Amino acid sequence: MQAVMTAVGLALPGAGAPAELLLPAPPEAPPVDPAALIGKKGLRYQDRATQLALCAADDALRHAGLLTGPAEAPPRGTVDGAPRRNVLTVPAESVAVVASSNLGNLDTVQEVVQVVARTGSSRLTSPIVTPRLSSNVVASETAIRFTCRGPNLMLCNGPASGLDAVFWAMTLLAAGRAEHVLVVGVEPATTAAGELLGEDRVIDAAVALVLERPERALARGATVLARLGRYLRSGDPRSCVAALSGRSPAAGAGPVAPERVTVAAWTGPEGHHAADGLLPGVLRYAPAEGRGTASGALGVLQCATAAGHFGAGGQGPFLAVAGSAADDATAGLLLHRPDGR
Amino acid sequence: MIPSDAHAVAGIGALASVGSTTDEIFESLCAGRSGLAPMRGFDPDCFGAGHLYEIDDRPATGDVPLRATAFLLDAVAQALADAGLGDNLGGIPVLVGSGLRELRSVELRHRGAAFDAAQLHFGTALRRRFGATMTHTVSNACSASLYALAMGTDLLDAGAADTVVVAGVDSITESMFANADRLQSVPPDTVRPFDRDRRGTILGEGAAAVVLRRGTAPDAARHGAVRGVAVNCDAQHATAPDRVSIAAAMRDAYHRAAVTPSDIDLVMLHGTGTHANDEAEAGALAEVFGPQMSRPLMTAMKSMTGHTSGASGLHSLITALQSFRRRRVPPTLGLDHPIEQAAGFRFVRGAAAPSAARLAQINAFGFGGINAVAIVEAP
Numbered sequence: 001m002q003a004v005m006t007a008v009g010l011a012l013p014g015a016g017a018p019a020e021l022l023l024p025a026p027p028e029a030p031p032v033d034p035a036a037l038i039g040k041k042g043l044r045y046q047d048r049a050t051q052l053a054l055c056a057a058d059d060a061l062r063h064a065g066l067l068t069g070p071a072e073a074p075p076r077g078t079v080d081g082a083p084r085r086n087v088l089t090v091p092a093e094s095v096a097v098v099a100s101s102n103l104g105n106l107d108t109v110q111e112v113v114q115v116v117a118r119t120g121s122s123r124l125t126s127p128i129v130t131p132r133l134s135s136n137v138v139a140s141e142t143a144i145r146f147t148c149r150g151p152n153l154m155l156c157n158g159p160a161s162g163l164d165a166v167f168w169a170m171t172l173l174a175a176g177r178a179e180h181v182l183v184v185g186v187e188p189a190t191t192a193a194g195e196l197l198g199e200d201r202v203i204d205a206a207v208a209l210v211l212e213r214p215e216r217a218l219a220r221g222a223t224v225l226a227r228l229g230r231y232l233r234s235g236d237p238r239s240c241v242a243a244l245s246g247r248s249p250a251a252g253a254g255p256v257a258p259e260r261v262t263v264a265a266w267t268g269p270e271g272h273h274a275a276d277g278l279l280p281g282v283l284r285y286a287p288a289e290g291r292g293t294a295s296g297a298l299g300v301l302q303c304a305t306a307a308g309h310f311g312a313g314g315q316g317p318f319l320a321v322a323g324s325a326a327d328d329a330t331a332g333l334l335l336h337r338p339d340g341r
Numbered sequence: 342m343i344p345s346d347a348h349a350v351a352g353i354g355a356l357a358s359v360g361s362t363t364d365e366i367f368e369s370l371c372a373g374r375s376g377l378a379p380m381r382g383f384d385p386d387c388f389g390a391g392h393l394y395e396i397d398d399r400p401a402t403g404d405v406p407l408r409a410t411a412f413l414l415d416a417v418a419q420a421l422a423d424a425g426l427g428d429n430l431g432g433i434p435v436l437v438g439s440g441l442r443e444l445r446s447v448e449l450r451h452r453g454a455a456f457d458a459a460q461l462h463f464g465t466a467l468r469r470r471f472g473a474t475m476t477h478t479v480s481n482a483c484s485a486s487l488y489a490l491a492m493g494t495d496l497l498d499a500g501a502a503d504t505v506v507v508a509g510v511d512s513i514t515e516s517m518f519a520n521a522d523r524l525q526s527v528p529p530d531t532v533r534p535f536d537r538d539r540r541g542t543i544l545g546e547g548a549a550a551v552v553l554r555r556g557t558a559p560d561a562a563r564h565g566a567v568r569g570v571a572v573n574c575d576a577q578h579a580t581a582p583d584r585v586s587i588a589a590a591m592r593d594a595y596h597r598a599a600v601t602p603s604d605i606d607l608v609m610l611h612g613t614g615t616h617a618n619d620e621a622e623a624g625a626l627a628e629v630f631g632p633q634m635s636r637p638l639m640t641a642m643k644s645m646t647g648h649t650s651g652a653s654g655l656h657s658l659i660t661a662l663q664s665f666r667r668r669r670v671p672p673t674l675g676l677d678h679p680i681e682q683a684a685g686f687r688f689v690r691g692a693a694a695p696s697a698a699r700l701a702q703i704n705a706f707g708f709g710g711i712n713a714v715a716i717v718e719a720p
Contacts, residue, residue, distance in 0.1 A: 001499065001501075092576065093573070093589075097574070102458065102461060102462065103458075105444075106444075106447060108516070109444050109447060109448060109514065109516045110447070110448075110451060112515075112516035112519055112520060113448045113451065113515050113516050113519070114451075115519075116387050116515065116519050120386065120387055121387055121388075122387060122388050122389070122518075122519040122520070122522040122523045123523060125519050125520055125523045126523075127520065127523060127524055129520065130520050130524070130579075130580060130708075131579035131580055131708055131709065133441075133514070133516050133517045133520055134440055134441070134480075134482045134517075134707075134708045134709070135440070135441065135442055135444070135480035135482075136440075136480050136481050136482045136707070136708065136709050136711065137579075137708075137709065139481075139709065139711075140482075140574065140579065140708065140709020140710065140711060141579065141709070143574045143576040143709070143710075144576050144577065144578070144579065144709070144710075146576075147576045148574065148576055149573055149574055149575070149576045149586065150573065150574065151488075151491075151572045151573060151574065152481070152572075152573075152574035152709065152711045153479060153481065153488065153492075154479065154480045154481055155477065155478070155479060155480075156442055156461070156462055156478050156479075156480040157462050157464060157476075157477055157478045158459065158461070158462045158464055158465070158478075161462075164477055168477075168492065171492065171495050171496065171499070171501075172495075174495070174499055175495040175498060175499065177491075177495070177572070192447075196447065196450070196457070196458050196461070197458050198457075198458075233474050233475050233476075234474055235474050295458075327459065327465075328459065328462070328464035328465040328467075328468050328474070328476060329464060329468065329474040329475075329476065
């Protein structure tokens with residue numbers, strides 16, 4: 001199951017490029033303004049999660065060289081002679097979308113039931129929000145805006161969901177279901193999201209990646225930012241790290257990697273003390289720290305951080321770990337330098 | 342497009358408004374029994390519609406959280422028992438397709454019910470009950486469980502697993518129901534798929550699960566085998582389906598399963614009873630079947646279960662597998678005058694039809710234009 005990362009897209013306060021994810025989050029960064037990034041056209045009826053996802057997706061597809069045409073031009077096919085907006089440079093059927101979000105559409109769900117409770121009727125609910133009541137709105141609206149006709153997946157899989165989304169992107173490539181996969185992780189800072197998490201701050205950001213098979217990336221001359229390696233889910237961070245790195249696990253903590261891998265850098269799960277004592281002395285990044293809970297966006301943000309690390313000349317392999325011992329499971333993914341070192 | 346391997350269906354489990362096991366559901370469907378009943382979960386004074394296809398499991402005190410989770414665990418336990426597997430899944434992947442996850446519990450939380458973020462996806466409960474850690478909740482609207490099936494077959498094809506559990510589940514959310522109610526100026530009296538007088542869909546609920554085993558060893562494939570699953574996306578409109586893209590998904594499914602339309606004996610229709618779906622689905626079928634259009638039996642079980650959303654694809658798939666074994670196909674209720682686009686279709690109407698079907702096509706299409714088509718064969 002071979003795949004490479006050929007682009008990163010960010011819609012994240014205080015970071016415009018993957019290298020900035022290696023640094024502490026700047027305090028007081030202003031929230032992302034989607035209209036300023038991709039124009040207001042087509043955003044009006046989208047929820048905050050979808051707006052953020054579209055920004056990150058636009059950024060990633062352009063960096064990958066898969067999208068031409070200005071973001072703000074007339075939509076595809078409407079005006080002769082004018083540059084068309086959002087034109088894929090590859091067949092639409094070859095591009096899949098895998099999105100990850102846990103909290104994306106909670107605000108719309110809450111709004112609608114509140115209207116019914118307040119007015120005692122369904123009559124004052126808005127038909128405009130219908131698509132947003134289905135949790136796949138982020139994945140499907142991303143496909144619609146950029147005309148991605150390949151498989152379209154919406155992972156809502158808890159704290160490890162972002163890394164799981166990357167795994168399914170790799171699986172789609174291996175199965176020949178797509179040539180290019182756009183992965184988007186997003187969580188909005190809506191009132192409903194904050195309430196359910198019981199935290200006062202959600203990251204309010206989206207991160208996108210483009211993944212392809214190595215030979216396809218090579219054939220079209222794409223820049224490789226990272227190579228993707230082994231992925232697994234296990235019961236807790238300790239067993240996950242042991243299984244992927246071969247570092248001595250606690251007794252009975254799970255399988256050990258067949259080959260010992262010396263992890264050069266890593267990033268761990270959210271939550272206090274979730275990763276204490278794991279990989280002592282190994283360079284560690286915390287891209288979500290100071291930015292708010294990343295939840296379903298975390299794994300994608302971690303992969304973007306790996307790209308930043310390799311881009312800055314950092315050594316591999318890079319280990320991303322999401323999901324704590326208190327969660328349903330922990331996912332881990334190894335990423336390697338483009339040159340394999 | 343790579344032709345897929347066939348994979349054995351070693352166990353099945355399901356529940357819906359019309360039955361709490363796969364056998365009960367099939368008997369109800371063949372007898373033409375509908376699960377439509379006065380709504381139980383929501384305040385009827387707030388809505389124009391008064392009926393839904395619900396599972397009657399709520400306590401007398403009112404609605405409770407985590408019903409979808411309970412449906413899912415039930416269906417998975419049935420499928421595991423049917424496959425002769427124990428209750429400890431460990432690293433066996435469990436892929437759950439769901440349109441609305443536990444969003445009903447989020448709604449109830451705002452009224453004081455206990456519910457936390459870890460319960461929004463199904464891995465938490467699957468780990469507690471079955472020790473499963475390779476769990477994935479795929480929220481792919483009304484094609485979710487067939488999308489999950491495609492993902493499961495990909496894992497088996499890649500040799501990444503020997504056994505995979507694929508499931509679908511949904512309970513009705515008040516928000517989705519309220520919005521449908523708002524859009525239906527005249528509430529439909531029942532779901533009438535492909536009928537000229539259809540007035541829209543009505544939501545149902547339930548869960549379905551299958552245990553898939555790599556390859557088609559006869560002892561494992563007693564229910565039949567999945568030959569191939571195609572998935573794609575219209576990338577056109579948030580709610581209106583695209584006939585061309587649906588037809589492309591069907592052709593991709595035939596290619597993956599290495600079959601032609603003339604091999605298909607039975608089509609389990611998505612058939613939601615909405616104007617847009619039924620026209621697009623019928624148009625796509627007419628296009629891909631061409632002169633073979635009148636050959637396969639066709640039926641739409643949502644006329645008795647309502648639209649079970651994320652579970653509906655697997656509900657249809659399990660009904661197809663049951664039809665192979667029981668040699669009959671359930672009818673479509675409420676289909677008196679087929680729409681023009683479905684002229685010449687061999688719908689099963691009135692009563693269950695005897696059948697020697699060996700190869701079936703299952704359709705599932707969802708909001709956002711996400712299409713999935715599966716091909717299954719008899720043992």
